[in-house]
Amino acid sequence: MRQFTADDYAARLERGAAHAREAGLDGLLVAPGPDLSYFIDYLPVATTERITLLVIPADGPPSMVVPILEHDSAEAALGARAVSLVDWSDGTDEYVPTAKLLSPDGRYGMSDSTWAMHLLGLQEKLPRARFTAMSKALPMLRAVKGDDEIERLAAAGAAADATFEQIIHVRFAGRTENDVAADLAALLREHGHSQVDFTVVGSGPNGANPHHEAGDRTIVDGDMVVLDFGGLKDGYGSDTTRTVHVGEPTPEERQVFEIVRQAQQEAFEAVAVGVPCQEIDRVARRVITDAGYGDRFIHRVGHGIGLTTHEPPYMVEGEEHPIEAGMCFSIEPGIYLPERFGVRIEDIVVATADGGRRLNDTSRELQLVE
Incomplete structure (x- = not known):
């Protein structure tokens, strides 16, 4: 059985951005879970309270916010994938790095597996931004299989x-x-x-x-x-x-x-x-x-x-x-x-x-x- 390649995941990222544009979204925010596996085949060693979030802009290159202690494992997992890493450290405000990647007035689809505390944290940093569930805004994103x-x-x-x-x-x-x-x-x-x-x-x-x-x-x-x-x-x-x-x-x-x-x-x-x-x-x-x-x-x-x-x-x-x-x-x-x-x-x-x-x-x- 053929393994999925970097090109396969690049096509999925492009598909996600295209779906976001069609839905009038400024981008997608993808937390650890099935959507993250779909887009980049990465899951943290352990899903914890520390925020890990893939940001797929409707226009522009994707980035992933990760705790600095997971930088190396994320980098190894991504390999040749065209996703830049943005670190944050314990003891700092973990929502600032993500907020800097987003538009203050933007509208974003957020994966259903996102912890509520992370959504609320981003809302505090970006009070004018709007967030909607990806399953509601883009219900057919993963529906058509290759x-x-x-x-x-x-x-x-x-x-x-x-x-x-x-x-x-x-x-x-x-x-x-x-x-x-x-x-x-x-x-x-x-x-x-x-x-x-x-x-x-x-x-x-x-x-x-x-x-x-x-x-x-x-x-x-x-x-x-x-x-x-x-x-x-x-x-x-x-x-x-x-x-x-x-x-x-x-x-x-x-x-x-x-x-x-x-x-x-x-x-x-x-x-x-x-x-x-x-x-x-x-x-x-x-x-x-x-x-x-x-x-x-x-x-x-x-x-x-x-x-x-x-x-x-x-x-x-x-x-x-x-x-x-x-x-x-x-x-x-x-x-x-x-x-x-x-x-x-x-x-x-x-x-x-x-x-x-x-x-x-x-x-x-x-x-x-x-």
Whole structure:
């Protein structure tokens, strides 16, 4: 897999500046977190209360403000990247160096991971400046992925698929949700994940909670079990959900499962460049509503994925931004029947000129486990 180069990061910095100009911003302020990784592939050795901030002007060269004790590590990480370093020392006013790089009357997009104390500190130094969340001002900045990013997302998806193919051969009945969650985590790491972010195992009535944390409930024969798991592989995310059944399901359970499967399929088929993001939610919701379960589909149908598991674009009512080639997002409708069971099916999909391409390929039919 090709490594990202200095030229790749230079193009991202130029992209950030261009997006800032288009949004009427004077620049972007990027704190340690996924946005900083995206722009320059740098994270401090330890994220502390000391301010580290990449300044990307709408016009002009970028700079990064760093504590002097991290100057050498930042310089080594940046390598040939065209980003100048501005130091500050303990015992001095840490906000002065950043303020000097900004316009007193400017408007800036600030990454969501910025500590509130740093935003407030800059506001004190620049009372006439305005700051807005980057995710609000530039929601699509990281939404369109390059080919190298899609390759990484596809590899992460394949690793999650391999995990599912193995987990369905593990015994469920008589074991706790925590036991199965531990198996999922171990398999994700076995298949190359450096970080496991979540292993949802919602058995029986727990499956009716979309964000149920695996617990000490013992899985029994007759349970529907929602498995939602993922993490990071080569810096990019995986996220897939499959619902399995312990033993033979009832006719009602099969019917509910089939409604969700149909909703997921029709939403996938609706993916096309130029279609508003909200339309994908509408298509899946229409299938579930027409089947009489509209009030039991209680979340959006999808979210973007990349360096983080949840990021724009969001497939949700009200998001009118058109789908663009290279956008990667989940399609995950569900039905949740309180105190009984839940069903969810989730794939990561990348939009292409020819429609949608799934990055998860395991069976979407109801799998029976022991």
